[in-house]
Amino acid sequence: MTQTQAAAPFRVPADPGPTRFAFAVHASDGKARTGAIAMMRGMIRTPAFMPVGTAATVKAMRPAEVRASGADIILGNTYHLMLRPGAERVAALGGVHAFSGWERPMLTDSGGYQVMSLSNLAKVSERGVAFASHIDGSRHMLTPERSMEIQRLLGSDIVMCFDELVPTTATRGVQEQAMERSMRWARRSREGFDAGGTHAERAALFGIQQGALDAELRQQSAQALIDIGFDGYAVGGLAVGEGQEAMFACLDHCVGHLPADKPRYLMGVGKPDDIVGAVERGIDMFDCVLPTRSGRNGQAFTWAGPLNIRNARYAEDQGPLDPRCDCPVCTNVSRAYLHHLVKAGEMLGAMLMTQHNLHFYQALMAGLRGAIVEGALTSFADRFRADYASKAF
Amino acid sequence: MTQTQAAAPFRVPADPGPTRFAFAVHASDGKARTGAIAMMRGMIRTPAFMPVGTAATVKAMRPAEVRASGADIILGNTYHLMLRPGAERVAALGGVHAFSGWERPMLTDSGGYQVMSLSNLAKVSERGVAFASHIDGSRHMLTPERSMEIQRLLGSDIVMCFDELVPTTATRGVQEQAMERSMRWARRSREGFDAGGTHAERAALFGIQQGALDAELRQQSAQALIDIGFDGYAVGGLAVGEGQEAMFACLDHCVGHLPADKPRYLMGVGKPDDIVGAVERGIDMFDCVLPTRSGRNGQAFTWAGPLNIRNARYAEDQGPLDPRCDCPVCTNVSRAYLHHLVKAGEMLGAMLMTQHNLHFYQALMAGLRGAIVEGALTSFADRFRADYASKAF
Ligand SMILES: [Zn+2]
Ligand SMILES: [Zn+2]
Numbered sequence: 158m159t160q161t162q163a164a165a166p167f168r169v170p171a172d173p174g175p176t177r178f179a180f181a182v183h184a185s186d187g188k189a190r191t192g193a194i195a196m197m198r199g200m201i202r203t204p205a206f207m208p209v210g211t212a213a214t215v216k217a218m219r220p221a222e223v224r225a226s227g228a229d230i231i232l233g234n235t236y237h238l239m240l241r242p243g244a245e246r247v248a249a250l251g252g253v254h255a256f257s258g259w260e261r262p263m264l265t266d267s268g269g270y271q272v273m274s275l276s277n278l279a280k281v282s283e284r285g286v287a288f289a290s291h292i293d294g295s296r297h298m299l300t301p302e303r304s305m306e307i308q309r310l311l312g313s314d315i316v317m318c319f320d321e322l323v324p325t326t327a328t329r330g331v332q333e334q335a336m337e338r339s340m341r342w343a344r345r346s347r348e349g350f351d352a353g354g355t356h357a358e359r360a361a362l363f364g365i366q367q368g369a370l371d372a373e374l375r376q377q378s379a380q381a382l383i384d385i386g387f388d389g390y391a392v393g394g395l396a397v398g399e400g401q402e403a404m405f406a407c408l409d410h411c412v413g414h415l416p417a418d419k420p421r422y423l424m425g426v427g428k429p430d431d432i433v434g435a436v437e438r439g440i441d442m443f444d445c446v447l448p449t450r451s452g453r454n455g456q457a458f459t460w461a462g463p464l465n466i467r468n469a470r471y472a473e474d475q476g477p478l479d480p481r482c483d484c485p486v487c488t489n490v491s492r493a494y495l496h497h498l499v500k501a502g503e504m505l506g507a508m509l510m511t512q513h514n515l516h517f518y519q520a521l522m523a524g525l526r527g528a529i530v531e532g533a534l535t536s537f538a539d540r541f542r543a544d545y546a547s548k549a550f
Numbered sequence: 551m552t553q554t555q556a557a558a559p560f561r562v563p564a565d566p567g568p569t570r571f572a573f574a575v576h577a578s579d580g581k582a583r584t585g586a587i588a589m590m591r592g593m594i595r596t597p598a599f600m601p602v603g604t605a606a607t608v609k610a611m612r613p614a615e616v617r618a619s620g621a622d623i624i625l626g627n628t629y630h631l632m633l634r635p636g637a638e639r640v641a642a643l644g645g646v647h648a649f650s651g652w653e654r655p656m657l658t659d660s661g662g663y664q665v666m667s668l669s670n671l672a673k674v675s676e677r678g679v680a681f682a683s684h685i686d687g688s689r690h691m692l693t694p695e696r697s698m699e700i701q702r703l704l705g706s707d708i709v710m711c712f713d714e715l716v717p718t719t720a721t722r723g724v725q726e727q728a729m730e731r732s733m734r735w736a737r738r739s740r741e742g743f744d745a746g747g748t749h750a751e752r753a754a755l756f757g758i759q760q761g762a763l764d765a766e767l768r769q770q771s772a773q774a775l776i777d778i779g780f781d782g783y784a785v786g787g788l789a790v791g792e793g794q795e796a797m798f799a800c801l802d803h804c805v806g807h808l809p810a811d812k813p814r815y816l817m818g819v820g821k822p823d824d825i826v827g828a829v830e831r832g833i834d835m836f837d838c839v840l841p842t843r844s845g846r847n848g849q850a851f852t853w854a855g856p857l858n859i860r861n862a863r864y865a866e867d868q869g870p871l872d873p874r875c876d877c878p879v880c881t882n883v884s885r886a887y888l889h890h891l892v893k894a895g896e897m898l899g900a901m902l903m904t905q906h907n908l909h910f911y912q913a914l915m916a917g918l919r920g921a922i923v924e925g926a927l928t929s930f931a932d933r934f935r936a937d938y939a940s941k942a943f
Contacts, residue, residue: 505609
């Protein structure tokens with residue numbers, strides 16, 4: 158009621174340092190650990206959640222609002238940016254940081270996942286993937302070398318290897334071949350990245366473990382990546398429909414193959430309880446569209462579980478979206494107002510729901526980091542799961 | 551580059567005072583004047599531009615962002631709010647200020663214009679207007695008494711009389727009858743407002759002059775309103791397609807019929823050059839959807855004229871949207887980035903374009919106020935028109 162601040166400017170300070178990439182574990186609890194990655198564009202506290210900024214914007218959020226939620230790093234999509242506005246254009250405009258106003262670290266994916274899931278007429282060969290744009294039908298080719306070039310042109314801080322993805326329902330033989338090709342592409346990615354001149358002196362490269370749910374393939378993939386050598390290691394090919402139980406079972410063995418002194422990144426995960434379980438299994442980094450996409454659809458993540466604000470029960474509910482949240486949304490407006498905005502299709506509804514969800518995700522990560530430092534992760538996680546299942550809104 | 555502020559909270563301080571309604575002219579220049587309206591929820595500098603917040607939100611803007619643009623007052627729409635979420639519901643939730651988080655003055659229209667332009671099956675009688683909702687087809691009736699009740703339930707600060715609108719192309723006889731009915735409804739509005747208890751002790755009521763482009767009808771209407779007595783006087787029925795020249799010709803005579811010691815409000819106006827010409831003719835208050843609606847459609851208002859950011863010429867333009875604007879958008883991002891966001895249909899594009907446009911409109915009002923104080927309105931206005939027509943982007 159007494160706050161007088163004007164709307165904030167949204168350029169984010171970079172706090173740049175001299176370190177290209179350094180990961181330090183400050184505390185561990187079971188398999189879980191907490192620490193930080195130092196990079197030139199800023200520090201990344203782990204376990205970290207990276208909001209997704211597909212087209213050089215975290216949808217409906219200004220950069221300063223993303224930062225204020227607690228995010229140290231965001232993710233950008235190579236596939237989308239190469240098509241629009243185009244990697245060479247972004248480079249001509251000074252890189253994606255100057256372009257978008259997000260000055261802290263950005264991880265970019267390789268385009269491998271989107272090219273298989275979003276593009277048309279995708280054709281895979283040893284060289285790479287030929288495809289047609291889902292925007293205008295224009296023809297393109299993504300190879301490990303071109304993916305590295307695009308991520309360099311964008312000015313990415315953490316570059317991901319270009320890999321091949323096949324459905325989890327594919328046969329073991331297909332999985333094995335795709336994993337082995339991904340490892341050959343990982344080597345080509347490493348070489349392409351290292352040939353990137355000054356960019357390679359400022360950025361980091363992560364390998365991606367594949368092998369679906371097969372323990373042997375996962376181990377082989379991890380060893381192949383370690384032989385090449387990366388700054389960090391991602392677990393790829395999960396959270397694609399196999400279910401939480403199967404994903405956790407896979408993490409139980411596949412994470413242990415990855416070097417303990419490097420960050421481990423579980424791609425595309427996930428729901429809050431997925432994240433908690435994966436942190437317990439030794440994962441350090443996450444990204445997911447859920448808090449932003451769900452927010453635009455009227456779903457809020459709360460400490461008592463997910464809540465759909467469209468529900469008529471909220472039409473006259475004067476309480477905050479989440480009584481345990483201290484974000485600007487929960488501090489200032491009621492469920493009734495959010496219900497009205499979302500029902501009326503007002504853009505402010507999407508803006509505020511997204512803002513709360515990103516704060517919730519970052520508060521969860523902060524809670525996990527604190528619990529690990531205190532050696533209390535199990536009780537934190539058990540309490541989280543009980544509350545999250547309670548639906549005690 | 552060095553700004554460290556977090557995203558601002560968006561509740562706006564009210565700075566409430568003891569004065570129900572007091573208008574003071576501080577300076578005048580020709581027919582133009584500058585001053586302020588004191589109200590309990592805050593001061594309104596005049597000439598004032600009121601952003602439109604149709605459904606209890608200025609589209610794509612948080613209240614603190616609206617305030618930071620320089621707005622002292624916003625407009626809410628009775629028609630929209632009575633249908634969704636409903637006036638009684640807003641009242642149960644503490645009124646539109648508590649509901650939306652905008653704590654400064656809000657003017658509400660009477661619903662008369664929207665009920666004729668947006669609803670279905672509208673049927674006008676001496677009692678009022680029966681109609682069907684454009685949202686769900688539900689049947690409603692708006693009368694002067696119900697319009698006053700709704701605006702009271704919303705907690706409006708400046709309440710508008712309920713009036714009847716007919717097309718400017720209607721015959722003089724139809725215009726005369728509609729104006730005379732509007733004057734009877736103005737008396738019923740006055741009585742309905744005055745019966746509103748404590749709300750009438752905190753809020754103000756404005757009458758609306760009608761009479762289309764007919765000088766005699768305009769004078770009769772003004773006299774009828776003065777006989778009833780209002781806190782302010784609006785010029786209604788203009789900016790509905792008659793063109794700027796006809797509108798200015800009407801203002802040349804119709805404004806002079808309105809009391810000099812009360813604020814004069816030109817409803818639904820307008821384009822920047824409309825506002826400048828109307829201020830020169832003695833108008834003190836404006837509202838218009840243009841800065842917000844155009845912003846969502848990719849049109850920016852600049853000191854060099856309107857600019858469509860979708861134009862391919864801006865794809866690699868690293869300059870600010872408007873070099874003469876110091877808003878957070880022009881300070882932080884390029885035309886190239888805005889072009890990308892708008893072309894990609896990103897919500898942030900609508901948010902930033904709206905934000906700039908609202909800043910531009912308020913900067914124009916501040917410029918007009920300053921020029922009047924300095925007795926330099928003519929040179930300011932001439933210079934504005936020359937620059938605005940220059941298209942020297
Ligand atoms: Zn919240
Ligand atoms: Zn601007």
